[in-house]
Amino acid sequence: MLLWMGIFFFLPLLMMLAVSFAGRGTYGGVEWTLSLTNYAHLADPMYLRIYGRSLALALATTTLCLLLGFPLAYSIARAPARRQGVWLLLVMIPFWTNFLVRTYAWMFILRTEGLMNTLLINLGVTTQPIELLYSDWAILIGLVYGYLPFMVLPLYAAMERLDLSVVEAAWDLYATGWSVFWRVILPLTKPGVIAGCILVFIPSLGAFITPDLLGGAKTMMVGNLIQHEYLVMRDWPLGSAISFALMALVLLGVMAYFKTDGRLDRFERGR
């Protein structure tokens, strides 16, 4: 197993790291010269805009998924055991459905002559079809739609373990709905919240299909940029450097997660 992962996982990554310091040949090959040019290129304002958009979209996706997923996970966890299975199944079906299919569904709905525009015109909201597809909004909808199950499942796992008598005690002690939520439910389900956020944040930051299909040429994200540099511009060294920048962003997120997780453990042991 280690041999397999060594050859087909770590070796490719190391080669990519090496290539990210090399130069680009005239015909798109790799020229073995040691330089930091590719990493200097990363600070190009055009690229910075793309990282900025990716980060903003990933954060917005995570927040929306949390806002939507939290009440759903909570009501699943509080439902009677028999019904919980049915609810979970309903969340699992989209989770197991092909991602391309789910993205295509939004193309079908949002396109100019699509369902949404037909509906809006028939309702008299607008006379001319609106351009809904190929925008940041379309990408955001697609990402939230795609990754919502990733948020609901860990949240549910955390809430299932939540001791309901604690919540009832808070009610009995005349806590208002808000303070029960902020001071009892949220702190107790924090590990699930963090896990869900990480699971949504990582894939949406590196998303490729969603911005490719629902976004336009002006709404690239990092994932598309890497693909563009590799397959269209044939500038492998620069593409590799961008990949490592993306990985650094992701690892920062994961490390932040483990750090808060560790603190949480200590906090619980302290009690």
Place this chain on the structure above:
Amino acid sequence: MNRGRIWLLSASLVNLLFLYLPIAVLILFSFNASRLSATWQGFTFRWYLALVENQALLTAVHNSLLVAVVSTSIATILGVSAAVGMERLLGRRRRTVEVTLLLPLVIPEVMLGVALLLFFVMVKLPLSLLTVMIGHVVWNVPIVAVIVRARLQKLDPRLVEAALDLGATPWLAFLRVTLPLLTPAIIGAVLMAFTLSLDDFVVTFFTAGPGSTTLPLKVYSMVKSGVSPEINALSAILVLISMALIGLSLVLQRQRN
């Protein structure tokens, strides 16, 4: 309290509507007689018939199944042995293996695809179904290992010890005691790996060569050339297949219990 309940329930219903309405609309319009319009023009099975006659699509389905079967088998063998082997390691070494296993899961898929492409080109391995299979095994091994390991850690170590005390060799104890206890987890892992392999687009996109088009690649190229009722019909079939796979995993789990 009651108002909170109603609020929660309606929020959940909005969620489910959001999750299912797009899929429902997609399936509904796969039966629409009109090719272009988003208004209902009558019922037809025409688009489904067109799929069956599409030779390129059938080849892609065949390729996808082949890749999924081969890569799932390899990933299962490697993943299960990794999970079992890990239990025997201690301290630092165990930690190293753990990180090795988790890294492919946190790394963005695009990056993995690109790194594999780079690797295959540099070692001059022509892009084909073989390279696609290798790519799928790379992220399916960790998935299998994580699922099997979770189960392994919950097993009672006394069971294996008892077998050893009764004169079983370690290998026999593994085959007769550990493996049967792990079976539900392994079945779950196999189904998961198989589904993920069947559905994977990103890694396949970078590691597939000419003539090794899989179903998701074919769907992608169809979608790229515009919305059409054939894609709706194909999507409806894919949704049904994923529902069938979940059903299968549920039935298998229930039998075990």
